[in-house]
Amino acid sequence: MKPTPPVLAGPPIIGHTFQFMKNSEELLRRGFETLGPIFAIKLGNQHAAVLIDPDYHQTFFMETDKRLSMHKTYKFLKAALGEVGFTGPPEVYAEQRSILHKPFKSEKAANSIKAMQVEVQQWLDSLGEQGEIELTSAITTVVQNVASHALMGKKFRDQAGPEFWRNYLLIGQALNPVLPPYLPLPKFIRRDRAKNRLRAMLRPIIAERRAHPDEYDDILQDFVNARYKDGRIVADETILSLILALMFAGHETTSGQAAWTVIQILQHPEYLQSVQKEIGECLPAGQTIDARTLVALKHVFWAVEETTRMHPSASTLIRRAEEDIEVGDYSIPEGWILFVCADVAQRLPNVFSEPQNYDPLRFSPDRAEDKRHRFSIIGFGGGVHKCAGMNFANNEMTIITALLLQQFDLELVTKDPGVIRGMGANRPDKTFVRYHRKQVHAHSDTPATNAADACPHLKMLQTES
Numbered sequence: 011m012k013p014t015p016p017v018l019a020g021p022p023i024i025g026h027t028f029q030f031m032k033n034s035e036e037l038l039r040r041g042f043e044t045l046g047p048i049f050a051i052k053l054g055n056q057h058a059a060v061l062i063d064p065d066y067h068q069t070f071f072m073e074t075d076k077r078l079s080m081h082k083t084y085k086f087l088k089a090a091l092g093e094v095g096f097t098g099p100p101e102v103y104a105e106q107r108s109i110l111h112k113p114f115k116s117e118k119a120a121n122s123i124k125a126m127q128v129e130v131q132q133w134l135d136s137l138g139e140q141g142e143i144e145l146t147s148a149i150t151t152v153v154q155n156v157a158s159h160a161l162m163g164k165k166f167r168d169q170a171g172p173e174f175w176r177n178y179l180l181i182g183q184a185l186n187p188v189l190p191p192y193l194p195l196p197k198f199i200r201r202d203r204a205k206n207r208l209r210a211m212l213r214p215i216i217a218e219r220r221a222h223p224d225e226y227d228d229i230l231q232d233f234v235n236a237r238y239k240d241g242r243i244v245a246d247e248t249i250l251s252l253i254l255a256l257m258f259a260g261h262e263t264t265s266g267q268a269a270w271t272v273i274q275i276l277q278h279p280e281y282l283q284s285v286q287k288e289i290g291e292c293l294p295a296g297q298t299i300d301a302r303t304l305v306a307l308k309h310v311f312w313a314v315e316e317t318t319r320m321h322p323s324a325s326t327l328i329r330r331a332e333e334d335i336e337v338g339d340y341s342i343p344e345g346w347i348l349f350v351c352a353d354v355a356q357r358l359p360n361v362f363s364e365p366q367n368y369d370p371l372r373f374s375p376d377r378a379e380d381k382r383h384r385f386s387i388i389g390f391g392g393g394v395h396k397c398a399g400m401n402f403a404n405n406e407m408t409i410i411t412a413l414l415l416q417q418f419d420l421e422l423v424t425k426d427p428g429v430i431r432g433m434g435a436n437r438p439d440k441t442f443v444r445y446h447r448k449q450v451h452a453h454s455d456t457p458a459t460n461a462a463d464a465c466p467h468l469k470m471l472q473t474e475s
C-alpha cells in the first residue's frame with residue numbers, strides 16, 4: 011500500500027483553513043516548493059491533497075465523475091445557483107450536458123461575436139477623446155453587458171440588466187468553498203434572498219419566451235427550445251438555474267483575465283508594438299470584428315493565452331475522492347479532497363521556458379509550449395467538465411483588447427497593479443489607465459482601407475476559401 015502524501019506543516023486544529031481562505035495560491039505554492047508536486051494540507055479535520063504536475067492533472071480531470079466527485083465539493087455553488095449541470099450529481103449532469111454546452115458550439119458563435127462587438131463599441135464610444143479610467147471595473151461592466159446581451163438578449167440587457175447584476179453581486183460575495191453553505195450567516199441569508207429575487211425576475215421572461223419563441227435568438231431561447239434526449243422540455247426552474255450558472259461561470263472570470271490581458275500588453279512595449287502592427291493591418295480604423303478577423307488577430311490571441319497562463323482567474327479547482335486513488339507514489343484515501351492549482355502549475359519550469367517571463371510567442375505554432383502536455387494549461391479546466399464557454403471567453407477577451415487598442419493610445423498610470431484574491435475569481439486590483447483617442451486621417455499616406463490586402467493572415471484565409 012502506498013503512503014498518503016506528506017502534510018505541509020501548519021497550525022493545530024484549524025490547520026491551513028485561514029491561510030487557504032486568505033490566499034490559496036500562496037499557500038499551495040509554498041507547499042509545492044517545500045514538499046514537491048504532491049502534498050497535503052489540512053482544512054480543519056479535512057485532508058486535502060494538492061496535485062501540481064500535468065500528469066497528475068490528467069488523473070484529476072479524467073477521473074472526475076468516476077472515482078472523483080465534482081458536485082460534492084461544489085455544494086457552495088449549488089447553494090448559490092441551484093442544482094444544475096456541474097453542481098448536480100453525475101446523472102443530472104449527464105442529462106443536462108448537451109443542453110448546457112450546445113449554445114457554445116461554433117455555429118452559434120456569430121451571434122455572440124456580434125453582441126460583443128456592439129457592447130465593446132458602445133463602451134468605447136462613451137469614453138470621449140481623452141481621460142483616465144479604472145480599467146478593472148470598466149471592463150467588468152462591459153463583460154456584464156456582453157453576458158446579459160448574448161445570453162438573454164438586448165432587451166433584457168437594457169431593461170433588467172442593472173438590477174440583475176446588483177442582486178448577482180450578493181450571490182458572488184457569499185461564495186465560500188470552506189464554510190458549510192447553509193450556516194445562518196448574514197451573507198448567506200443575503201445570498202438566498204438575492205437568489206429568490208433573481209428567480210422571480212426571470213420567471214416572467216421565460217414565460218414570454220415560451221409564448222413567442224420565434225421572436226428571440228439568444229442563449230436563453232436555446233434553453234427554452236431545448237429538449238432532453240427523450241423529448242421532454244427543460245423545466246423553467248432548471249432554465250433559471252442554467253442561466254444563473256452561466257452568468258456565474260462567465261463574468262468575473264472573463265473580466266479579470268480581460269483586464270490582465272490589456273494590462274500585461276501595456277506593461278510590455280515591445281509586444282505592444284507587434285500587437286499594434288497586427289491591428290493596423292488586420293483591423294484598421296473603422297473596421298468591425300467578425301469571426302474571420304478574430305482568427306487573424308494572432309498576436310492578440312497569444313496575449314490572451316499568456317494571460318490565461320500567468321493570471322488564471324479560476325485558479326484552484328476541487329474534487330473529492332469517492333474511493334482510494336493512487337497518484338504518483340502516493341495513495342489518496344476515500345473522503346480526501348483534491349486540489350489542482352493553475353496559478354502554480356502553469357509556471358512550472360519543466361513545462362514552460364522561463365515561466366516567470368511574459369512571453370506570448372510561446373503559444374506561436376513554431377514554439378507551441380502549451381502542446382507539450384495536454385494538461386499543462388488548466389485555466390479552463392480539462393476533461394468532460396472543461397469550460398463550456400472557453401471560446402466565448404477567448405473571443406470576448408480578444409475583442410475587448412483589439413477594439414480598445416484599435417481606437418485608443420493607452421498608458422498605465424498604475425504601473426504594477428496587485429491581485430485581488432478571494433473565494434471568487436482572481437482579478438487585478440484598481441488599475442488606472444490614461445487614454446487618448448487615435449486620430450483617423452481621412453487622407454493618410456498609408457491608408458489601410460482594405461484589411462484583406464494588408465493583413466497576411468486574412469490574405470491566407472481568402473486564398474484557402
Ligand code: HEM
Nearest residue numbers: 096259260263264267324327389390391395397398399403
Ligand atoms: C476567462 C474566462 C473563464 C475562465 C477562466 C473559466 C474557467 C472555467 C474552469 C476552470 C472550469 C472548470 C471547473 C472545474 O473543472 O472544476 C469552467 C467550467 C465551466 N465554464 Fe468557464 N471559464 C471562463 C468563462 C466562461 C464563460 C464566458 C462561460 C459561459 C458564458 C463559462 C461557462 C462554463 C461552464 C458552463 C462550465 C461547466 C462545464 C461543465 O461542467 O461541463 N465559462 N470554466
